[in-house]
Amino acid sequence: MIFPGAKIPDGSSPEAIYAKRLEQVARTQYQHNQVSGAKVNRTTQGDFMAPQTSGASGGASVSIKQYALIDVQDDYLICLNPPKVPNSSFGSPLFLGSFGDDRLSGADVVLNTGDPNYSPDKNDAYWNTTHKRWKIFDGVNWVNMTAPTGSKVYVAKEPLHRTSLVAKFSLAEQHTYEYSDPTDPDGPAFEHWTIGSSGRFNLLRKNLNLGRGAAFEWERLVPVWTDSELILAITAKTGVRRQVFKDNGADVQDGDGNVIFKLPGDPVLDGDGNPTFASVTLMVYGRSSQWAGPAI
Secondary structure (H helix, E strand, O other), rough: OOOOOOOOOOOOOOHHHHHHHHHHHHHHOOOOOOEEEEEEEEEEEEEEEOOOOOOOOOOOOOOEEEEEEEEOOOOEEEEEOEEOOOOOOOOOOOEEEEEEEOOOOOOOOOEOOOOOOOOOOOOOEEEEOOOOOOEEEEHHHHHHEEEEOOOOOEEEEEEHHHOOOOOEEEEOOOEEEEEEEEOOOOOOOOOOOOOOOOOOOOEEEEEEHHOOOOOOEEEEEEEEOOOOOEEEEEEEHHHHEEEEEOOOOOEEEOOOOEEEEEEEEEEEEEEOOEEEEEEOEEEOOOOOOEEEEEOO
């Protein structure tokens, strides 16, 4: 298919990057459909998902929803509804990211404690990693947001980011993959965050490819998954299934001892005593990420 139009500017200027991105988004409509209900675009800025609408007239709508990440599994994420503003005097929050109470910042690299101390605007919000709570600026002070609530939501990872991917033939070379915990003594040290007693949210991938003259290369998915990261998701036939557990596991609490959610508890069994499974019907959307190495 021919894509007519003006020449895309060369270089890495903001105008060139923006033009290339627009072209890549347009070409997404003609990419091979890896996952029913969503299309995958591989770009120089990473990989991202685009929703697939139905109907020749283009009148179909696709719902994109936001969730807060609380746990990471091999092929899918576990999320909650995003935090809410304390009252109607606030507008839509502008999420700035995550901060701990102790951090280095500023031109002089000085130690700051507590809330961010630059000049924030009303409705700026962030996740406090020390106290495990969302906070928003009311124009004078940082105040607590209403914590995420409701049932857990399950969101499938993009296909190439799942640990069920064990091999790929690419650029005339065969790659096979093994995945290990960040605490693996044979693997390099690696950032991870902990829910309960688990520490496998940012797995390392061992890319075994003897064709490059090395036995293997350690890789990691970047950017890494982070505690309470905000995730966008769309409805899709993902092909991912999850085992169903009762919601009676150990409590996960914030810094004040309030229960945020419960870890998976006892497995739900069918009449014959076998584990039960459910389909994951949401797919990560708009998170540009890819495997990169060496992870050292």
